[in-house]
Amino acid sequence: MNNETTSSSYGALFALGIFIVASVWLGTQAQRAIKKGSFVTGFFIGNRGLGAWTLALTATVQSGGTFMGFPSLAYSYGWIVALWIGSYMVVPITGFGILAKRMSQLSRRTGAITVPDLLRERFQSPAIGLTASLLIMFFLSFMLVGQFKAGALIIKVAWPSAEKKVETETKPAVNSPANSTPVAAKSAASDLSTSEKDKLQKETAKKEPNTKPQNIDWMFYLGLAIFSVTVVGYTMIGGFLAAVWTDLFQSVMMIIGVAILFALVTWKIGSPEYATNFAMEHLPKPTATSPATANPNNFVYGPGYNPTGREFLPLTFAASYFFVWIFGGLGAPATQVRLMACKDTATIRRSVFLLSVYNFFIYFPILFIAIAGRVIMPDLGKSSDEVVPRMAIWATQEIPLGSLISGLILAAPFGAVMATVSSYMVVIASGVVRDIYQGFLKPKATAQEIRLITNICMVTIGVIAIAANIQPINYLQALVVFCTSGGAASFFMPAMMAAFWRRATAAGVLASMLSGSATTLALLLIGIFGGPSFDQKLGPETAFRSYYFLEMEPVVWGLVVSAICGVVVSLLTAPPPESHVSMLFDKHEPEKAVA
Amino acid sequence: MTNRGHVASPQAELDPVLKSSARESIFVFLVWLIATVYSVSMCYWLGYDNTRPVSYMFGVPLWIFWGVLLPWVVCIVVSWWFAYFYMTDEYLGDQHDTDDLV
Numbered sequence: 001m002n003n004e005t006t007s008s009s010y011g012a013l014f015a016l017g018i019f020i021v022a023s024v025w026l027g028t029q030a031q032r033a034i035k036k037g038s039f040v041t042g043f044f045i046g047n048r049g050l051g052a053w054t055l056a057l058t059a060t061v062q063s064g065g066t067f068m069g070f071p072s073l074a075y076s077y078g079w080i081v082a083l084w085i086g087s088y089m090v091v092p093i094t095g096f097g098i099l100a101k102r103m104s105q106l107s108r109r110t111g112a113i114t115v116p117d118l119l120r121e122r123f124q125s126p127a128i129g130l131t132a133s134l135l136i137m138f139f140l141s142f143m144l145v146g147q148f149k150a151g152a153l154i155i156k157v158a159w160p161s162a163e164k165k166v167e168t169e170t171k172p173a174v175n176s177p178a179n180s181t182p183v184a185a186k187s188a189a190s191d192l193s194t195s196e197k198d199k200l201q202k203e204t205a206k207k208e209p210n211t212k213p214q215n216i217d218w219m220f221y222l223g224l225a226i227f228s229v230t231v232v233g234y235t236m237i238g239g240f241l242a243a244v245w246t247d248l249f250q251s252v253m254m255i256i257g258v259a260i261l262f263a264l265v266t267w268k269i270g271s272p273e274y275a276t277n278f279a280m281e282h283l284p285k286p287t288a289t290s291p292a293t294a295n296p297n298n299f300v301y302g303p304g305y306n307p308t309g310r311e312f313l314p315l316t317f318a319a320s321y322f323f324v325w326i327f328g329g330l331g332a333p334a335t336q337v338r339l340m341a342c343k344d345t346a347t348i349r350r351s352v353f354l355l356s357v358y359n360f361f362i363y364f365p366i367l368f369i370a371i372a373g374r375v376i377m378p379d380l381g382k383s384s385d386e387v388v389p390r391m392a393i394w395a396t397q398e399i400p401l402g403s404l405i406s407g408l409i410l411a412a413p414f415g416a417v418m419a420t421v422s423s424y425m426v427v428i429a430s431g432v433v434r435d436i437y438q439g440f441l442k443p444k445a446t447a448q449e450i451r452l453i454t455n456i457c458m459v460t461i462g463v464i465a466i467a468a469n470i471q472p473i474n475y476l477q478a479l480v481v482f483c484t485s486g487g488a489a490s491f492f493m494p495a496m497m498a499a500f501w502r503r504a505t506a507a508g509v510l511a512s513m514l515s516g517s518a519t520t521l522a523l524l525l526i527g528i529f530g531g532p533s534f535d536q537k538l539g540p541e542t543a544f545r546s547y548y549f550l551e552m553e554p555v556v557w558g559l560v561v562s563a564i565c566g567v568v569v570s571l572l573t574a575p576p577p578e579s580h581v582s583m584l585f586d587k588h589e590p591e592k593a594v595a
Numbered sequence: 596m597t598n599r600g601h602v603a604s605p606q607a608e609l610d611p612v613l614k615s616s617a618r619e620s621i622f623v624f625l626v627w628l629i630a631t632v633y634s635v636s637m638c639y640w641l642g643y644d645n646t647r648p649v650s651y652m653f654g655v656p657l658w659i660f661w662g663v664l665l666p667w668v669v670c671i672v673v674s675w676w677f678a679y680f681y682m683t684d685e686y687l688g689d690q691h692d693t694d695d696l697v
Contacts, residue, residue, distance in 0.1 A: 079655070079656050079659055080642075082655075082659045082663045082664075083634070083635075083638045083642070083659075083662065083663060086634050086662070086663040086666075086667070087631070089634075089666055089667040089670040089671075090626060090627050090670055093623055093626055093627075093670070093673065093674045093677055094623055094624075094626075094627055097619050097620065097622070097623035097682065098616075098619075098620045098623050101612050101615070101616040101619075101685065101687070102612065102613065102616045104687050105610075105685075105688055108688035108689065109688055271654045272651075272654040272655055273651045273654045273655075276649075276651075277649075280649075292645070295645050297645040297646075297647075297649065298645050300645075300649045300656045301642055301643060301644065301645040301647070301649075301656075301658070302638065302639075302643040303643070315635065315639050315643065318638065319631065319635045322630075322631040322634070326627055344687060345682075345683070345685050346684055348682070349682045349684070350678065352674050352678040352682070353671075353674050353675045353678040353679070356671045356674040356675070357671060360667055360668070360671060364664070368654075500616075500617060500620070585609065585610055585613055586607045586609060586610055587608040587609065587610050587611060588610070
């Protein structure tokens, strides 16, 4: 590696540092805004002042999964991942069009500032509030562990010494394409003789970088430490508003970063069609004994490419992802609390359209970048979560101010991860403070005491997430999917019952929450501990997998069980007091208007 | 919980936010259902046979174009229409200071 490359990599780190400083600064500004109102309402729900851009770009599920987990799957299994993520076409309209108005209205009428608050007040049951809080903490913890891994990986890749590794690892596969003009690259690639291609494949196969025993990855742990201190720090300072403001800032950085990277990758490699054909040509040739999924055509077709025979996305499994992302978005407590915090219905309406456009311009470019990653780095193996950060470093290596631009691009995934972590930490901390500390330990706690408990809670979350990442799992998207599915199965039906069904009872909602979460968890435990006989060879190749009954994601069964239990138990128990229900379901006039 | 600044109407009339929200939810569920059935069916029809020659449209595999890309664009248009012509504006209520719950 020459000096120019080394020094330019410091530019990437510098740009990322600026981004981190800007995020912390926003946290301090958020703290000032909180001081204008009451601490609890300000810290946990931002005084219900979210506008359309803020709501649209922060209320849904862009996360480390979007920039690292999802591309990792596309890199490994090919274009089939487009169908896997396809339901995002309706995420904006479902996310804001079903529950937003009622959640927002009910939270105002009850004075609720968290999802457990809302359920507790709606059903007049502290047990529901506590159960909801505990379930939120449980499921979001999985998500946080995955996000901390993603944040650490980005800093690791951006670190100067890490860039050397990127360059080294990409060389054999890149051969001429990475180091020449696009025209020359295409020409060189197509000019490779069959023997040269075979030689290239053999060299690639020989490397097997992830099958060898590895030393301690100090760069990963350094990244983990920097990421943790930053994100825990600014969230402690500014609470919900810090999470939302930085989320908005980071969402803007995401679209800029993705646009730049997409343009650079297209310029350097060519069209998606070219990248796909090139990748397919260089996949190992199947033998007579190879499974059907080892056919290179599976890099384009379903159920996806896999040399070991694992089917990534058979049809029923694909259909179930139209439940995962939709109901996961609707049931996610971090989404629901933002709906509660929105300013008015015009905000909700505009958010539907804004997010529709935003999602389109995020997911398709990332998909292409990941497919192109297969051309540049065909042997990432278990490091495939790093494909987008590595592509950012690679794509900017030979352009003026390249390392600064790579830092700008890396800010996109880093921002997504930081935004997710900060918002989830606020949700977890609010649950601890409202439903455990205030609910059971000290109902008359002062604002200062609440602040102290909140800070302790956030630091504890950070420490646990760091500890859980000492041995990080493969495919962080597995954690994202489990957390999303668990949230959906636990909270979607209760939220629907709270918003639309007068007859719903506290016992019914409790049954709905517990049965939905228990179903999802049981299927996960069967998948993990059931042994080889319960490994159906579906989905990503990771030990953290569920048992997919009838080849469907657990969320489908969780939702079914949750709905049945919620309805049956509600009908079997005494109806709620009509006076209470009337206050939440019937038309009311403001007192001043009546007077 | 107290009735925070609101009094019930003499006749129990359904809340307008509840009514509009329920109406819009039904529409949204239909959009989700149609998108799911169309997308999964189209992808299965065109995208699960690896013996077919690989063909592309606008740089993406043909089955992705018909099964994911095109319906995604249609959903953006539907979302725009829903947001600006179907979903109604309602008064959500006043914000009440939550510290009095402490």
